[in-house]
Amino acid sequence: MTELRWGLLAAGTIAAHFAAGVDESKHGVLGAVAARDAGRTRDFATRFDIPKAYGSYEELLADPDIDAVYVSTPHALHKQWAIAAAEAGKHVLCEKPLTITAADAEEVIAAARAHDVFLMEAFMYRLHPQTRRLAELISSGAIGEVRAVDTTFSFDSNPEETARLGDPALGGGGILDVGCYCTSLARLVAQAATGQEVVEPAEVSGMAHLSATGVDEWATGLLRLPGDILATISCGIRLTREDGIRVFGSDGQIHIPRPAWIHPLRKPGVSQIILTPAGGEPEVIEVEATQGVFAREADHVAAHVEDRQAPELTWAETLANLRTLDRWREAVGYGRSS
Ligand SMILES: NC(=O)c1ccc[n+]([C@@H]2O[C@H](COP(=O)([O-])OP(=O)(O)OC[C@H]3O[C@@H](n4cnc5c(N)ncnc54)[C@H](OP(=O)(O)O)[C@@H]3O)[C@@H](O)[C@H]2O)c1
Structure with missing residues (x-):
């Protein structure tokens, strides 16, 4: 290599x-x-x-x-x-x-x-074994027909230490900083459920609290994805919320309380996916990451550099996610200063 x-x-x-x-x-x-x-x-x-x-x-x-x-x-x-x-x-x-x-x-x-x-x-979380296992579970039908996804990535930052997040000229706000993970994850779930390589929502709506400068400080979005999978996505840069991923299907549900994007999961170690069949007991699936996320990312680039694109993060994937973010920001009135 x-x-x-x-x-x-x-x-x-x-x-x-x-x-x-x-x-x-x-x-x-x-x-x-x-x-x-x-x-x-x-x-x-x-x-x-x-x-x-x-x-x-x-x-x-x-x-x-x-x-x-x-x-x-x-x-x-x-x-x-x-x-x-x-x-x-x-x-x-x-x-x-x-x-x-x-x-x-x-x-x-x-x-x-x-x-x-x-x-x-x-998007290093896409390369984490936990995310890959989630996609496998969904595509193998572990929870039947997927119907809904809820995901949140939200933190309360100190405006003085993270000036870039409050500055519209630098692309501030939660949607671009961490909401992008939520759109990426919701689309990944729909991709795994439908077998399509890259999907985009048919409908996008949302609301946000905007700062005086017009960046979203906390926001929620709704996506109608292929297969009529409905996603609720929430993010924030001035609000601590419980991060997590929940996927609901006809035959059960999946809960990831600590998604691969949270800081502790950047290191090698074991993380969990909780799979609960409809009417059954929760089963904890342990996933081991033998490499830290940034080391894995650097090696992933080396593995695919001759192809010019990485298979899990293609240019089409990036464009589909950014088009979704464009629509979410438009829905919340991003940039409208008070
Ligand atoms: N993958 C992840 O887990 C992850 C986590 C956090 C952030 N990020 C992404 O990484 C990027 C940087 O985030 P960060 O948290 O590292 O930010 P940061 O600590 O503020 O660092 C940004 C760097 O950008 C440089 N820079 C160049 N022009 C600038 C300008 N006009 N104003 C301010 N800084 C300028 C500065 O570098 P010099 O002065 O050193 O040139 C500064 O050190 C963002 O796009 C963010 O989305 C990714």
Whole structure:
């Protein structure tokens, strides 16, 4: 398998987790990091023993020793840097959401295609064995005909520490930050239930509490998915709620109290899926992850880099999710300042 020399574009919170993941990966090596502040870049490079530290993203993209770039700027800057990386001939792993809108994602995908590089949106939870097992259970008919999904990803962030989440210019709000997992998960369930590769909802509605600047601080959406599967999806950046996934079918239900996107599940270990047949007792299915999520993600890119797309996170998958997010944000009046 190809060994990839990684360059990190931005040295923020998630970049540190990914750097540790590359260190643990089987087919990745940390080659360089770039941040806007040269001093901070050097500190980051020292912390993770990265051989090169650049004070600008452009310098890293000009480095011929870098094969693949991990973009972890705030959402609104993903498009610019993913396109710049593709133009520089680098393979691209870009944090979620790939862009703010589906139209912007089309442009990033066109750049990847034109410059013949790999591109994947970093929805690492899709690669976790727990998510894969959920899809298998649904497609094998473990709960019969799937009829409804409820999923929530919501946390109460400190506005001072997470300024990007409150700033509409940076793509703030919960729908783009964590609601994207809920749309992705609900669509995955419908995909597994119907056997279709990529699905989109026929109807999307929603409501949100908007901040004074117009970003959604807590939101709920309703999706009518193929197979008439109805999904209730909830997210927030200023509200702690119980995260979880529940899938209801004609012959039973599945509950995942700790979905693969929560922080503790980033590490190797055992997680649970609770399967309750209609009228029966709950059965706890244990799923073991032998690798941390970011190490798995880096190895997944290496495994599929020659294909240019990863089978579980194709470009069609990214576009379908972003179109759903466009519709959810429109339904809640995103951007309407009070
Ligand atoms: N997969 C996951 O589990 C996960 C978890 C959290 C976040 N994320 C995603 O990762 C991305 C970054 O999130 P984060 O939590 O790491 O954010 P963060 O800690 O605020 O880091 C963002 C970095 O972006 C850089 N940046 C470049 N231009 C900027 C600008 N105009 N304003 C502010 N920052 C700018 C800064 O890097 P330099 O100063 O270092 O250049 C900053 O360190 C988001 O898109 C988010 O959705 C993914």
